[in-house]
Amino acid sequence: MRSRGERDELDFRSSVCVKDSSIRLFRLLSFLIIFMVGVIIGLTSSSHVDRYFNIQADQFYGSQAFALAPEGTVDSKCDDEQNCIKVDALTMTNFISPKTLAHSMSDEELFWRASMVPKKAEFPYSRVPKVAFMYLTRGPLPLLPLWERFFQGQNEKLFSIYVHAQPGYELNVINNSVFYRRQIPSQKVKWGSVSLFDAERRLLANALLDFSNERFILLSESCIPVYNFPTVYKYLTESLHSFVQSYDDPSRYGRGRYSRHMKPAIHLADWRKGSQWFELNRTLAVDIVADTRYYTVFKKYCKPACYPDEHYIPTFVHMFHGPLNSNRTVTYVDWSLGGPHPATFEAVNVTEGFIESIRNNGTQCWYNFETTYICSLFARKFAPSALEPLLGLASGVMDF
Numbered sequence: 001m002r003s004r005g006e007r008d009e010l011d012f013r014s015s016v017c018v019k020d021s022s023i024r025l026f027r028l029l030s031f032l033i034i035f036m037v038g039v040i041i042g043l044t045s046s047s048h049v050d051r052y053f054n055i056q057a058d059q060f061y062g063s064q065a066f067a068l069a070p071e072g073t074v075d076s077k078c079d080d081e082q083n084c085i086k087v088d089a090l091t092m093t094n095f096i097s098p099k100t101l102a103h104s105m106s107d108e109e110l111f112w113r114a115s116m117v118p119k120k121a122e123f124p125y126s127r128v129p130k131v132a133f134m135y136l137t138r139g140p141l142p143l144l145p146l147w148e149r150f151f152q153g154q155n156e157k158l159f160s161i162y163v164h165a166q167p168g169y170e171l172n173v174i175n176n177s178v179f180y181r182r183q184i185p186s187q188k189v190k191w192g193s194v195s196l197f198d199a200e201r202r203l204l205a206n207a208l209l210d211f212s213n214e215r216f217i218l219l220s221e222s223c224i225p226v227y228n229f230p231t232v233y234k235y236l237t238e239s240l241h242s243f244v245q246s247y248d249d250p251s252r253y254g255r256g257r258y259s260r261h262m263k264p265a266i267h268l269a270d271w272r273k274g275s276q277w278f279e280l281n282r283t284l285a286v287d288i289v290a291d292t293r294y295y296t297v298f299k300k301y302c303k304p305a306c307y308p309d310e311h312y313i314p315t316f317v318h319m320f321h322g323p324l325n326s327n328r329t330v331t332y333v334d335w336s337l338g339g340p341h342p343a344t345f346e347a348v349n350v351t352e353g354f355i356e357s358i359r360n361n362g363t364q365c366w367y368n369f370e371t372t373y374i375c376s377l378f379a380r381k382f383a384p385s386a387l388e389p390l391l392g393l394a395s396g397v398m399d400f
Contacts, residue, residue, distance in 0.1 A: 096125065096211040101162070101184050107202065114205035115290035128157050129214035129237050132207035135163045136199055137221040138189075141171065142384035144179065146224055146391060150400050151178045154229045162207050164189075164199050194299045197308040200276075205289045208282070215239075217279045222344070222381040223331065224390060226359050228400040232377050240368050241326040242281050245274035246314035257306035265297045266315065274314035277331040277380070284321050288313065328365060332358045332376035344381045350389040355397045 105113065135141065141163070151159065161182040163171055166189065173179045184206040189199045200218060207213050215236040225232060248271070249255065258271045280288070294316055298308045317325050334343040345354075358379050365375040382390070394400055 092125065098209050101182060101206060103185060105185075107187075107198065107205075110205045111201065111289050114208035115286055117286055123211075127212055130157070130210065130212045131159050131215045131217065131233055131236055132210070132213040133159060133161050133217055133219060134200075134203040134207060135161070135219050135221065136189075136196075136203060137163065137165050139165055139169045139221075141179070141221050143221065143224055143382060143387055143390070144173070146387060146394065148177065148179075149391065149394055150225045150229055152400075157212075158233055159229070160207065160210055160213055162203050164203050192304055192307055194302070194308045197298075197312055200309065201289055201295075204280075204285050208285055208289060214282050215279065216282075216285050217330075217378070218277050219331075219378065220277070220380060222383070223277075223378050224380070224382050225377065225400070226332070226355060226379050226398055227374070227377055228398060231374075231399075235330075235367075235374065235377060236279065238368070239281075239326075242284050242317070242321070242324055243279040243326050243328060243330045244284075244313055244317045245278075245329040246272045246318045246325060246327050247274060249273045257302070257311065259301040259306070261301050262297050265294060266319075270315060270319050271311070272314035272318045273310055275329040275331065275333065276309045277329055277333070277378075278313055279330050281324070284317060284324060287320065288316060291316065294319075326366060328375070330375070330377045332379040333381070342381055344383050345386055346383045347385040347389050350382075350386045350393070352393055352397050355393055359397075 103110075141147070151161075156178070161178055163179065163183045164186050165171065165183060167186050171179060171183055184202065186202070187195070187198065189195050203218065204216055207216055217236070227235075254273045255268060255271060257273075258266075258268050260268075295312070298312050302308045302311060334345075337343050358376055360373045362373075363375065364371040364373055366372075367374070
């Protein structure tokens with residue numbers, strides 16, 4: 001039999017073991033409770049954080065989409081954000097060819113945007129080269145019915161139209177006209193000043209926003225086409241060169257307009273003169289819109305009797321893109337009468353023989369390193385009175 005002391009010691013040890021087990025169980029339960037509380041708090045916090053960032057993202061991207069989406073693509077009556085239809089404004093279609101010409105960009109913003117050039121050579125869509133017809137006009141286009149005839153029945157994926165008129169003037173055409181809503185945001189132009197060349201660059205920049213535009217022809221309200229659209233399109237899109245008249249004029253009307261203050265950017269040996277009515281490929285158009293250095297020099301030092309529209313592009317192309325230029329214009333102008341302005345052709349001047357002489361007067365020019373008799377695709381200056389006889393000759397002589 002165990003003594004009383006042994007029994008007390010055994011009871012003590014048993015009570016200690018029970019207490020130790022209770023403590024371990026308590027600690028385990030406490031750990032589990034703390035762990036579960038931590039998990040619950042973590043899940044709750046995570047859901048709030050996710051909801052916060054989702055709301056912020058929706059607000060940011062949603063506002064961007066609503067700000068950039070084309071007119072009519074977002075429900076303006078939407079009062080519940082979660083029920084709104086989100087529209088992706090940065091679609092490839094809208095990026096490569098803007099649906100509307102209206103925008104609020106400044107010239108600086110526009111030229112920056114237009115000077116972007118993809119580094120990737122391949123296009124992620126089926127690109128068909130287009131010709132951009134750019135009309136620089138004071139107001140109405142009196143010869144518009146002739147141009148409507150020129151474009152009639154042609155594939156609209158092959159051309160685009162841009163009109164720069166004085167601010168406040170709206171071209172009045174029916175909604176099925178190819179000229180409908182083709183006016184670009186414009187600024188006031190003063191003939192003979194740098195603002196005239198600014199308008200030309202503005203036309204180029206707006207046309208460059210369409211990535212399919214490959215050739216760019218500058219026209220006026222007094223210009224006419226002397227060949228049909230298929231001939232013009234083929235001639236321009238298959239040409240290896242641009243058509244910018246650029247020559248050294250030693251007279252006071254050429255070198256005499258040069259300012260020695262243009263050095264060192266432009267030297268007298270680089271100075272060139274040429275017709276305002278140019279035709280450019282996309283490479284040259286981008287470089288002209290992107291230029292700041294030489295434009296600034298012209299703006300500062302080429303003032304009447306120096307005219308930037310007659311010197312900037314001829315000089316710039318000569319300096320940097322000579323091999324890409326044909327050194328001639330494709331727009332016929334008659335300077336035979338002398339004076340500061342070319343001859344204007346009235347109704348009485350418009351005959352079949354006259355139009356034929358513009359199309360082919362027996363002289364030849366270079367085209368893709370070969371000679372051709374087709375040298376002028378367009379002609380100017382034609383008065384509004386010339387419209388009726390021109391329409392009468394369009395189908396028989398000009399073939400449209």
